[in-house]
Amino acid sequence: QITLKESGPTLVKPAQTLTLTCSFSGFSLSTSGVGVGWIRQPPGKALEWLALIYWNDDKRYSPSLKRRLTITKATSKNQVVLEMTDMDPADTATYYCVQSDHNTGWPYAFDPWGQGTLVTVSS
């Protein structure tokens, strides 16, 4: 069974850097075709894809946020970390960690998802 769980601060101040960790089990990020990504959802709004990292350290970012995002993996720890700099109240959202496995034949499909973590940006 694959599970993912997000962890990190629930409250950050404007201009600070957010660091979120995705801890997962049931798969390995050393397996060819496997990736982990981040998606966020502001309260009452739609989903927004942020970033993906793959087994071979290939990384993909949302162009609109690329300058603020860094995604890294710690394969032996089964963790993926997302850093987002220069946080703003508009970044208040639930941040989800997701698996994306190209071995399913469905590239960039997100399944499963973590439970999500609400991050509020406020002074």
Next chain:
Amino acid sequence: DIQMTQSPPSLSASVGDRVIITCRASQSISTYLYWYQQKPGKAPNILIYGASSLQSGVPSRFSASGSGTDFTLTISSLQPADFATYYCQQSYSIPLTFGGGTKVEIK
């Protein structure tokens, strides 16, 4: 970026109703389209792969079709468990983008 537009943004329906949700892409995406269901306070779950393939375990009252720019998700007979928000997502190109969602509410 490929824009995904869903309609309607919300709808009210009764148990047993047939419900159709549409998703339009701003350019052709072939069948690189997924559908997700999100219940309040929960993470989304994938329903449909490749525009029309049902995820294992998803009830057969769900179906989907389309290719190119126009796609539909149909619930043939709405059940209480189906009241949720539905999102489409294109996987044709980066950035990966979602539709604005369609909230299905109880009439």
